[in-house]
Amino acid sequence: EAGVAQSPRYKIIEKRQSVAFWCNPISGHATLYWYQQILGQGPKLLIQFQNNGVVDDSQLPKDRFSAERLKGVDSTLKIQPAKLEDSAVYLCASRDILRGDTGELFFGEGSRLTVL
Amino acid sequence: LAKTTQPISMDSYEGQEVNITCSHNNIATNDYITWYQQFPSQGPRFIIQGYKTKVTNEVASLFIPADRKSSTLSLPRVSLSDTAVYYCLVGDKYNFNKFYFGSGTKLNVKP
Numbered sequence: 001e002a003g004v005a006q007s008p009r010y011k012i013i014e015k016r017q018s019v020a021f022w023c024n025p026i027s028g029h030a031t032l033y034w035y036q037q038i039l040g041q042g043p044k045l046l047i048q049f050q051n052n053g054v055v056d057d058s059q060l061p062k063d064r065f066s067a068e069r070l071k072g073v074d075s076t077l078k079i080q081p082a083k084l085e086d087s088a089v090y091l092c093a094s095r096d097i098l099r100g101d102t103g104e105l106f107f108g109e110g111s112r113l114t115v116l
Numbered sequence: 117l118a119k120t121t122q123p124i125s126m127d128s129y130e131g132q133e134v135n136i137t138c139s140h141n142n143i144a145t146n147d148y149i150t151w152y153q154q155f156p157s158q159g160p161r162f163i164i165q166g167y168k169t170k171v172t173n174e175v176a177s178l179f180i181p182a183d184r185k186s187s188t189l190s191l192p193r194v195s196l197s198d199t200a201v202y203y204c205l206v207g208d209k210y211n212f213n214k215f216y217f218g219s220g221t222k223l224n225v226k227p
Contacts, residue, residue, distance in 0.1 A: 004159075035217075042203055042217030043160065091159050103148065103209030107159025 002026065004108035006092050012114045018080035021111045024073070025094030031055075033105065034067055034077050035091040043091055049075060079113075087115045120204045125222040134191045136221050138204030141185050148209045149180060149187045154201045154220070163202075164189070165209065191223075199225045 005024040013019050025032050030051050035043035046065065048055040051072040060067065064083070069075040079086055089110040095103070121139040128134045140149070148167050152160035164171055166178040166187070177190040191198060201222050207215035 040219075042219050044217070045215075093159065103150065103165060104162040105152075105160070107161070109157070110159055112157075 004092055004094055004106050006090075006108035006111050008111055009109065010112050010114075012116065013082055015084055015115050016081040018078065019082055019113060020079075021077045021090050021092075021113075023075045023077070023092030023108060025075075025092070026096070026106055029094035029096050029106070030072070031095040032069060032075050033093040033095070034075070035093065037089045037091055037110070039088070046077070082113075082115045084115050087113055089113070119216070120206055120218050122202075122204050122218060122221045124219065125224065127224050127226060128194055129226050130195055131193050134194050134198075134223060134225075136189045136191075136202055136204075136223070137186060138189070139186050140204070140206045143184050143206050144208070146208045147184075147206050149178065149184075150205045150207075150209070150215070151176070151178065151189045152203045152205065152217075154203065160203060160217075194223075194225045196225050196227060199223060 004026055007022050011019055032049045034046045036046050037043045046060045047057040047067045049069045052069050065079055067077045077090060089112050091107055091110045093105040093107045095105050148165055150165040151163040153163050154160040164173055164176045164178045166180055168180050168184060171178045179188040201220040203217050203220040205215045
């Protein structure tokens with residue numbers, strides 16, 4: 001079974017530029033999450049989708065961050081304009097909530113963003 | 117929301133059993149306890165989850181006392197490859213948006 005795919009793995013941009021990250025969850029997983037992980041900290045939830053609807057985006061900085069999951073499968077997280085403090089790893093995770101027997105999240109390898 | 121407290125770091129030697137304790141004094145009735153492992157440059161990986169008493173799988177055991185205000189992840193006979201950050205999470209497993217990662221415990225296994 002293929003895991004959660006993310007791209008790009010690494011991205012370096014100047015502040016005030018824009019960037020987009022892509023995530024393809026495990027096939028059949030209706031629930032998708034984006035996390036931000038700053039160096040030395042645990043992952044922080046940014047947004048949760050159930051199919052193509054947003055379940056929770058309370059911690060998403062909506063003035064600069066946006067995310068979509070138009071067809072309920074893959075998802076894009078965008079930052080515009082980027083700030084220095086956005087330097088982090090952006091992790092995508094998916095979950096088969098319909099089974100729900102373990103509540104296990106499956107994470108991708110992440111996209112590392114450096115803002116200069 | 118139940119917050120968790122874990123030691124920042126722990127050292128161990130190969131072949132030893134390692135126990136990492138997590139405190140979660142405000143755990144709610146519907147909350148489960150879940151542990152994740154994270155290696156550098158990788159996403160977290162699920163280790164084990166439990167509600168009460170003891171849960172064991174092929175990689176770890178999870179001990180939860182009757183009051184559920186703490187839990188202990190037990191890793192038997194660790195190896196160098198177990199060097200990682202371990203996160204304890206508490207929340208309703210059917211509403212995972214309420215699970216919060218803390219700063220985790222950095223386990224350093226020495227030869």
